[in-house]
Amino acid sequence: MRPVGTGTQGGECARSAPAGCDGADARPVPRPRADALRNRERIVAAAREMFVEFGSAVPLDEIARRAGIGNATLYRHFADRPTLIHEVVLSVVSRIADRADEAAAEEDDPFDALRRFVHAASAERIGALCPVLSGAFDVGRPELDAGRARMERTVRELIERAQAAGRMRTDVAVGDVLVAIAQLTRPLPHTGCPDMGDFIHRHLEIFLDGLQAPARSQLTGRAATIEDLRAPMAH
Structure with a gap:
């Protein structure tokens, strides 16, 4: 005699409901x-x-x-709008980190990697998106914090590699680079210029020339850190 529980119905139940045969729906959530x-x-x-x-x-x-x-x-x-804004900011932060990773992986010269990243990051127009971040946007969300940390880490690694190779001046930090990208990609008020892309990349090259070692000037103040950039957002 066949043992109880080994029939077709029991076998099918075991395969379709791993948690037990109590009638619960154990189907996976569809993607x-x-x-x-x-x-x-x-x-x-x-x-x-x-x-x-x-x-x-x-x-x-x-x-x-x-x-x-x-x-x-x-x-x-x-x-609603805040949900969409949150997703846009996550997308931009992730894309900027991706550009840094790609530059580091594909460029042999560490300063060329930084140069490539700066131009690629400018395409995200983070300067134009600064008002989104400075408005009533909830920045204290775990996924945004994780994305921001990844972006900061990848950019910092690019800078440290270029400095360690003697290709970049050592009196600047990651905050200086991110501030420059944000400022140079911020639309100029009342310009009437629909496309500032050519000017942005031209001025980024001027900025990049100033980052190279040996330094040709003595900078005032101190290097801008990530903590300096975060401070205004805490108020």
Whole structure:
């Protein structure tokens, strides 16, 4: 006689419900569909562009239109503006860290790696996004803190490599580089210039020339640290 519990029904139950055969639904949570992930990425990319161009108060309907999706699709992914802003900031921080990692991995000369990173990071227009960070944005979230820490670490490693190789002056720090990128990518008020990209990269080259060793000037004050950059956000 076949032992109890080894029949077909019991075997199927054991395979489909590892936690037991008590009738509970043990099916895995389905992953988002590929088209849903693409829509989310399109929304974040469109929001990033429009925040740079018009500020974070731009109507969400306009962001949906730029992304090429319907309003309902946007609200399915992001219930309100703060949620979307949070995702945009996470995206920018992650992309900047990615650019630093790529530069470090693919450039033999450590200062060339820093140069490549500075130009790539400028494309994120973090200067234009500074008002988003300085507004009523909740910066005390674990995922944002982790992303920010990764970005700071990767940029610091680029700088320390260039300094250790004697290619970069040693009286500057990671805060100096990030401040310069933010300032040089901030839109000039009342300029009427729709595209400042050519000027940005030109002025970044001037800045990079000033970072190289041997130093040609004596800097006043002290190097800007990450803690200096965080201080205003704590108030």
